[in-house]
Amino acid sequence: MVLCLPLTVPRVLGFEIYTVVSGSMEPAIPTGSLAYVQGAxxxxxxxxxxxxFYGGRESTAIITHRVVENNTLEGEFTTKGDANEKxxxxxxxxxELIGEVAYTIPTLGWAAQTLTSTWGKASAAAAIGGALVLHLLGAWIRNRREEREEG
Known part of the structure; x- marks a missing residue:
């Protein structure tokens, strides 16, 4: 439940959330980080x-890079990944702009990707189901003990 907070609360506040899947912005933004992006x-x-920003007209890829120049006359940015030479x-x-990266949380992106995958959802459901069964079993054992002590 607590893991859901970093994924839900920021969305309510207007942030888009993306997982960083390449090392182009390391060390500032490590691979596997969650990037919280706010419109700008x-x-x-x-x-x-x-x-x-979107990686181009035909691309669905989302890229997170640093602005080297904002050319307001041409209406375009020159960008560069921190780890890239050029x-x-x-x-x-x-x-193509989605927004400005407001903050990032290292490693949490991998957890978010796992939890939103089919396997992750099934694992979470199994863990919750297992916890419920253990809780009910504990309550049943406690009740049986109390009945024996009374009778």
Whole structure:
């Protein structure tokens, strides 16, 4: 239940949540981190801000990189992953911007991906079911003991 809080509360507050699956932003954002992204006006993004954006018109990939330049005249960003030697090949048009990364939580992304997978959901359901069975069994044993002591 507690693991659900980092996934649900921020969504209510307007954040999009993504799992970082590559090392392009290490060490600042380790692989497996959860990135919390809040919508932002492209013109307000500054050099050094970390943004999340779509990887291109035909791509569903979401990329998280640092802004090297915000070209407001052309309506595009120049970006670069911290661990990459060079800037990204193509500039990022404003229309591809998802938002600015507000904060990250290392490692929690892997847990979130696991819990939202079919296997993860089945495992969580089995764990909850097992805990319920143990609770009921404990209550039954306690009641039997009390009955024997009374009778």
């Amino acid at each position: 006006q492209p013109e307000e993004i500054e050099e050094g801000d970390v943004i999340a 800037e990204d090949v193509s500039p990022v048009p404003y229309r």
